[in-house]
Amino acid sequence: MNTIVFSTKRINGIIVLVSSLMMLIFLNLPFKAKPFGDSTFHEESKNLALFIKGKRTCDQVVITKAPGPILFYTPAYLLAPVNATDDQLWVYGVVFTSIIITISLLLIFRIGSSFFSKEVGFLSVLLFFLFPIHCYYSLGIMAEAPAFFSLTLAIYGWSIALHQPDKKSGWIFLILGMWFLILNRPNTLLLLGLGFLVVFYAFFKNKSFFISYGKKMMVSFVCVGLLGFGVLQLTKIITGTKSGGNQETLFYYVAHQGRFQFREEPTDFRFWESDIRPDSKDYQNWNKSGAALSAIMKQTHESYAEVYKKFLIDDALEHPGLFIRQFFVKCFYGHVYFINSVQPDKFDLGPLKGPIGYWTFILLINSINLIIVAGAILFLFREKNLIRYWIFWGVIISLLIFHGLTYMEPRYIFPSRVALYLMSAAGLYRIAWIRKIIQKITIYIFPIPNSKL
Template structure:
């Protein structure tokens, strides 16, 4: 029996990419998936981008969120564009996302190899990853999550190579490119780029490497900014409206219903009193702005700021609960299932048992890194996780805003397991000290 178990553990640890590919195939045939094209912005925008290129770089493109996501989907959509068929676009997009997700897993486990994590650590990590494979679930739609998952996985691998004193130029280019992917798919993470860049300038490294990183990052971001300015057809008023909605909704999340963590998307049968109060307050503030000719965005910011100052206890409670709520990764089609509350809440509890396992192990890993004085290893992860939380504290805590932290938490989970399996000592064979 022990021999069979050892063979199973060795196989799982050796083939995480193969296992991920199989899970992708299984998920494709399951009845619950994200909306195929999300809100349609990436699907529509990518098609418009192809048309823009074919028209001799003339026209405009819908860019509601990150421009890089359109370049990301340009690959599969170009293959099927001649057929102009949404079903084919979806199939190619899902296949492409599955390949990218497998590639990201390859980088995560290559990072484990850099740290000399043992077979047992790899085994339990892939098991926990696939007990609730939210990374695979998001790959089943035309969303930004798969690209972000790859970007962060690439970031972890490149950072480990760099702090292991590798002076190879390719790792600094890889680091900058990974951050472009992350911010280009999740623009709300741009402040993290600023924080990380400032931290990067303080570490001990040759100035040549710092110049390579800063210049390559700056040039790629400048390219995206110039392209977006030239081709974007999205009205600035639309983005301001989204900003106000998320900012105001944040003040009502978990206010009167602190333990109702279901996503709110306008479906009345699932609306909480918090959501209804948010809608009423939006109408009230809009009315005040119309009557007094106030700038809506400025007025919303002032109202939210005053509400935070006037309700410090409520704000602290909301943020404490949001720490967990924003990382639940609830699958909406399941949670909005009307037939059986027992099934729905059993799945809800199961999902979050996995989520919180990763959260608590990640916190433990940060504590261990601090104890071991591995600050260079720890700081980027703290900055990334910390800024992501700050964002959802201040704005609407949609779980997808926290999803890019997933590879970081997976790595931290493996780090703590390695620490535990080594008898609570530092790994002596790790390339990263």
């Protein structure tokens, strides 16, 4: 299906209504994402907004991490009063994020309908409602929501370009989406490399694909690279020496964490924080290693990057077996979810209480989650023309490679769930009984023209 040739009025209304209700439900759950994450994006967005309003000096404007979230939340903060408290700014940010996430779901339905069918588009959205992790991450000032929207926009652009390669809007959406995705999650830069490999493969093995899309894809990737490099350089100029942090230091810090994650405790999935896993051998060894590397820096006067880089390379070469095992455990960990904000003995959600209620809930949500993963795997094994879906599997592979080699948290993989749910819906729809159920439901959502339904 290349174009939307049916009424979307009902499905649009359903998406907006259900999304709004689910956001309200998540607001009242006993567990939530941290309101301001690690506070970096919140503070830097607030300072930039106040600078634009003339209430902050240039010296107070810094961008120490990814610039994407700053560009995302600053417009929302500009709408707030100058004297707004952090809690008030959080409300502005969350309302804005909720609107953007709802728009993303509307686009996801259109993507599913364009690539597959309206029934698959509906099932894609239904999966998000069955496992609404997007609502959880929408309640914090973090990079996850803007990255989610970015990938949605990029795939939406590709859905247009695939069917109408001469239509400029598709390529523009693809460029803007990939560019903003990299600004929010610089680790997705690997997607550009995979994109070039896809074009290279098509040149030799799929001439029809290369003739239709190859050159335009290459131009798009170059544009994304130049735009991304330009903005990242601009952020360095803006920040200058006003902050001790930078992307290189952050990378080595995170990669150092990753060398100890699941090292001696491959089944310890607790969050990497001192108040959550103080008894963890891996966490304690990480602290000891950091102290040892700090001593080396003082003794040799080498830079942070030089000392940490040498450790990472030497450690991987000295422990190849551990390195490989950690990689695969991290890839699995990226696709399962645990609640770290509430301890099992304090868990209280309706009839689910205490440790038994906690683990019952964890089992339930991860069962749904693993079914979604299984649907995507089914799609990948059954689909014979995978090159059409390069951006779907490409972004998942990019994030798994990067975080499998460095440090993994499920939230780092979250943006790729746009692609995962779409592939899962297409895979699950191939199962006869699921297809029948979806077809019966969608009769009432997509009425036949001139019918009274």
